[in-house]
Amino acid sequence: MDTGTAYGLRLGQPLNELAQVGPGTPYGEVLRRYWHPVAKVEDATTRPISLRVLGEELVLFRTRKGKPGLLHPRCIHRGASLFYGGVEDEGIRCCYHGWVFDTEGHCLEQPCEPDLGLHRDRVRQPWYSVEEQYGLLWAYMGPPDKKPVLPRYDTLEDLAPGEQLIVNDQGVGGGGPAVLDFNWLQHWENVMDPFHVPILHARFSGNQFTPEMALIPEVSYEYTPLGVRSIQMRDLGDGRQLRRVTEVIFPNLRVVASPKLSSGQTNMIGWVVPMDDTNFRIFTVARDEDSDFLAKLRSTHEGKPWKELTELEHQRLPGDYEAQKSQGSISLHSEDHLTTTDQGIAMIRRMMAKQHRAVAGGGDPVGVFFDESERLVRIEGGNYFEGAADAPLLAEAVDD
């Protein structure tokens, strides 16, 4: 008798307690205990824009005096959207009846009321804290009494002469759209999946990075104080070993060094920021002398960038987007069959579950600091060459 057929297949369930991001969901509440990049600094102007972050609709603007504001869009008077508001010196004026709110939601004016609103201080437009750092606007969307300090990262500090910070919000380095239309966790946990690199990005779809990345590494995984790291050893066959260290730092930071193998500590890190359960964005910041550094990292598919591929080429030469999107808008994690090489995935999921238990129990998740002296995060990820120091790489980058 045939067994294992698809007859009667039950589709299974996502790991909703890790995948969902909305208010009140287990990991949504973990995410809300940290700062998140929500836009580039230059996106906040006197023209309001709509943002969706962690399942919440928001309006971002910058007052005429230069202060960024992030407010809930539904005006507390009678609900017109502040997307249609007019930005003024101190805040934003609702188009409908002209109430004015500052960047902390205080109502400054109710123009049709006596004395511009005798009781205007009794209402508050819902708002979030915003700070600017590394060319990005960061929002804190959690309980006000749990607001941590905004972390800094050593790899983005102390720029050398000629170096600059390069900010990118256009999706993943391997190619794909700017807004990725599937659950954020499929992308974030992929960071701890070093074995897809030699398969998907080399054997299956042709070398999308460099020939070295086609070698199947020996991998070990470790918990760190802030997340999980993998250490990937590749014997380059010329007396050298490549030790590539990749990290995830809670709750959603990816530390992936250049797959084109620039040597030393990584000069770029990126945040996987959920818009909602089935869409996310990636904000990457790099330091380099070349302002095109990040654009030049994009992988190619038989020499073509992802955006120029035909449907047939997407099918024949898939990359990260095709693999991860095809897991589903939200993957059915209960149907996964994790094996020895999925150890990093299992470790992330275990550590995520631990954080939501900590938060649900009234504690703080990992990596949340309230003291300025603890705000500097040390980044370990990078490509470290060990052995003969001056041996060249196997070949130049395939698509430079």
Ligand code: FES
């Ligand atoms: S709805 Fe905004 S002022 Fe009336």
Ligand SMILES: [Fe+2]
């Ligand atoms: Fe990948």
